[in-house]
Structure formats: C-alpha cells, structure tokens
Amino acid sequence: MEINDDYLDLKGHKFKSRFILGSGKYSIDLIKAAVENASAEIVTVALRRANQGGVDNIFDYIPKDVVLLPNTSGARNAEEAIRIAHLSRELSGSDFVKIEIMRDSKYLLPDNFETIKATEKLASEGFVVMPYMYPDLNVARDLRDAGAACIMPLAAPIGSNRGLETRAFIKILIDELDLPIIVDAGIGSPSQACQVMEMGASAVMANTAIATAGNVPAMAEAFAQAIKAGREAYLAGLGRIVKEGASASSPLTGYLRD
Amino acid sequence: MIKVNGEEMEIGSLANLKELVESQGYNPQLVVCEVNLEIVSREKLQDRGLEEGDEIEIVTFMQGG
Incomplete structure (x- = not known):
C-alpha cells in the first residue's frame, strides 16, 4: 500500500492520523497545542454532570476540525x-x-461482556462504536459481529504507562481480525507506540503518557512521529530475524588477506 | 421538589427547563438535559415545564481519555 493512500477507516470515516489523543489530566490550555503537535484528528472527552458556576468550555479549546470521541467512562x-x-x-x-x-x-x-451488549445496541442505532476491551480473541470476534467499528484492546491498565503487557494477545487480534485494532491504555512511551504500529496495529490511543510528560505538547509530537514511523515500518515489511548466529551485511570475499 | 444533578431543589418561579438551566449558570448550547432518563433536545428546553418529582441531569463534556 502506498503511504499516501493509507487511511484509518472507521465505518467509512477516513483519517490520515493514526494517533487518537486523550484530553484528560493536563492543563486545558495545552489541549490545542497537544492536538496540533500530535496531528490528531480524533480527541476523546468524557461526559459528566455540569459543575455549578460553570467551568471552562472544552469546545473552546479543541480545534473545530477535530472529531470528538466521547467515552462512556463512569x-x-x-x-x-x-x-x-x-x-x-x-x-x-x-x-x-x-x-x-x-x-x-x-x-x-x-x-x-457488558461491552459486547452495549456495542450491539449502539451499533444498531448507527453509532460508530469503538469498544475498549481486554484483549480476548473470542470477545473481539463478538464485538466485530456486534457491529464495532474497531477493537480497542488495552496494552496495560489505564494510566499505568507500563507498556505492552498484553503484547502477545494484541498480536493475535491483529492477525485474526479484519477490523482496525487500536491499542488503548497503558502505552507509556513513543517507542512502545512505535512497536505496536510495527506489529500492525491500526492506531494508538494515548493520554496519560502525554499528560504526565515533562512537556505535554513536545511529547504529543514525539508520539506522533513514533506512530508514523511504526506505521511506515509495518507497510515496508520488517526484515527477517535470524534465530541463531549472524548474517554478514558485507561481502564475505575480497578480504585484504591470503 | 425536583432533583437537579443529584441535589434537591424547589421549582419556585422557574417556568421550564430552559429557565432552570440558565438559573444554574449554564449556557444551554453547551449542555444536554435529561429528565427522568429522557433526553430533552436543546430546541425543546423551553417547552418542557417542570413537575414535582422530576429528576434532571444537566451534563457536559469534560477532559477525559
């Protein structure tokens, strides 16, 4: 596939960016810079009871061309x-x-189990359903059959920044499902994001890794670059691994010796 | 008595949902209201009167992952 025709396709909605950015846990003033540096086209938000007296209106801080992805947290x-x-x-x-x-x-x-039930109902009502799930192949198939737009397996518990604790199981989902696999939760560093993209994940969602970084917008950009690099490596096809010994990269003839 | 976001309050002189939303300091364009588990669309806020025992949720988006 040419990199220029490479889109994340969620029920016919096409996105150039493969980085879904969370908006939680950092200064609201930084959202715009983080979204821009991340080149994110999808940003998550949470629904809560309005605070009396009014709080900052989050719509003012998220660029207008970005798709809002409300979560059902709570x-x-x-x-x-x-x-x-x-x-x-x-x-x-x-x-x-x-x-x-x-x-x-x-x-x-x-x-x-409850996620499958909710997915079935909401997909039947026309929602573009993106279910966060524990990486289990049977459940992933049920979610697909229920009409999910993608599958969002966790790499590690939410907010932990511990990285690819479920790596082997995410790989199974990537190999077996013909649906975008978007790795969500636990990804703690750009190198981990790059790794799941190299494995063939369709996108990465991250929040805490960026929110708890020393410099939020700079980390958003580092993630964007890592995700892009991982995607390009996947499309290029990773080189093979030699299980034992070595494989010379230079000619084994013509040495300056007899 | 009605319940708004879990807190009890008197209807008083409030004529409808739109007046309640505004009296609580919210911009009706930035919130969604649910009365007794049914969503009341923005355009209908003015038409929905308040009744004793109504349980009302006024919700909005916040930062989240």
Missing part, C-alpha cells in the same frame, strides 16, 4: 454506557463513541 454496565452514549451524541452531534465499562476500580479493567 459506566458500570451496558445500560449506563448506552445512556451516556445517547447524551454524548446529543451534545457532540456526532455518532462516534468509545465504550468504556468498568466494575473494577483497582485495575480499571473493562467488562468485556
């Missing part, structure tokens, strides 16, 4: 996620939703 089951998705659609005016359903507050691991 939902403990499918029913709550569906309710949040409906409210979010009314507010964003777009059909994109990231399903996030958690019952566990220590590890914040997603509830795969």
Whole structure:
C-alpha cells in the first residue's frame, strides 16, 4: 500500500492520523497545542454532570476540525454506557463513541461482556462504536459481529504507562481480525507506540503518557512521529530475524588477506 | 421538589427547563438535559415545564481519555 493512500477507516470515516489523543489530566490550555503537535484528528472527552458556576468550555479549546470521541467512562454496565452514549451524541452531534465499562476500580479493567451488549445496541442505532476491551480473541470476534467499528484492546491498565503487557494477545487480534485494532491504555512511551504500529496495529490511543510528560505538547509530537514511523515500518515489511548466529551485511570475499 | 444533578431543589418561579438551566449558570448550547432518563433536545428546553418529582441531569463534556 502506498503511504499516501493509507487511511484509518472507521465505518467509512477516513483519517490520515493514526494517533487518537486523550484530553484528560493536563492543563486545558495545552489541549490545542497537544492536538496540533500530535496531528490528531480524533480527541476523546468524557461526559459528566455540569459543575455549578460553570467551568471552562472544552469546545473552546479543541480545534473545530477535530472529531470528538466521547467515552462512556463512569459506566458500570451496558445500560449506563448506552445512556451516556445517547447524551454524548446529543451534545457532540456526532455518532462516534468509545465504550468504556468498568466494575473494577483497582485495575480499571473493562467488562468485556457488558461491552459486547452495549456495542450491539449502539451499533444498531448507527453509532460508530469503538469498544475498549481486554484483549480476548473470542470477545473481539463478538464485538466485530456486534457491529464495532474497531477493537480497542488495552496494552496495560489505564494510566499505568507500563507498556505492552498484553503484547502477545494484541498480536493475535491483529492477525485474526479484519477490523482496525487500536491499542488503548497503558502505552507509556513513543517507542512502545512505535512497536505496536510495527506489529500492525491500526492506531494508538494515548493520554496519560502525554499528560504526565515533562512537556505535554513536545511529547504529543514525539508520539506522533513514533506512530508514523511504526506505521511506515509495518507497510515496508520488517526484515527477517535470524534465530541463531549472524548474517554478514558485507561481502564475505575480497578480504585484504591470503 | 425536583432533583437537579443529584441535589434537591424547589421549582419556585422557574417556568421550564430552559429557565432552570440558565438559573444554574449554564449556557444551554453547551449542555444536554435529561429528565427522568429522557433526553430533552436543546430546541425543546423551553417547552418542557417542570413537575414535582422530576429528576434532571444537566451534563457536559469534560477532559477525559
């Protein structure tokens, strides 16, 4: 595939950028610079009760051409996620939703079963459903059959910056599913983002790694470059690995000796 | 008595949902309202009167991942 025709395709919505940026946990003033440096076309937001007295209007800080991806954080089951998705659609005016359903507050691991139920309902209502999930092949197939636009397996628990703890299982999803695999949660550094892209992931979503960096906009840019490099390496096709010994890169003849 | 974002309050002189939203300091363009688990679209805020026992959620987007 030529790099110029290379798009992330979510139910027919095409994106040049393969970096989905979270907007949480950093100064709201930095969102615009982070989005620009990340070249992000999709940015996540969360739906909450409005604060009395009013807070900063997040719409003022996110560039207008960016697609808002509301998440269903706070939902403990499918029913709550569906309710949040409906409210979010009314507010964003777009059909994109990231399903996030958690019952566990220590590890914040997603509830795969409830996620399938919510995906089925919301996809049938025309949402572009992007489910956050624990990387399990059977669940991923169920999510695909339920109408998900992509699968968003976690690399490590949310906000941990621990990297590719589920690497082998994400690889199975990439190999077996004909649907974009967007690695979400736990990616802590650009090198890890690059690695999942080299493996064939379709995109990376990151928030905490950028939010907790020394320089937020600079880290957003570093991630963007790493994701781009990883994608290009994947498209180029990685060189083979020699399991034992070595393989000379220079001619084995013509040495200056007898 | 009605419940707004989990807090009880009196309807008082508020005639409709739009007045409630504005009285709470929110810009109706930046929030979505749900009454008794049903979404009330922005255009309909003015038409929805307040009734005793209504449970109202006024929500907006915040930063999140």
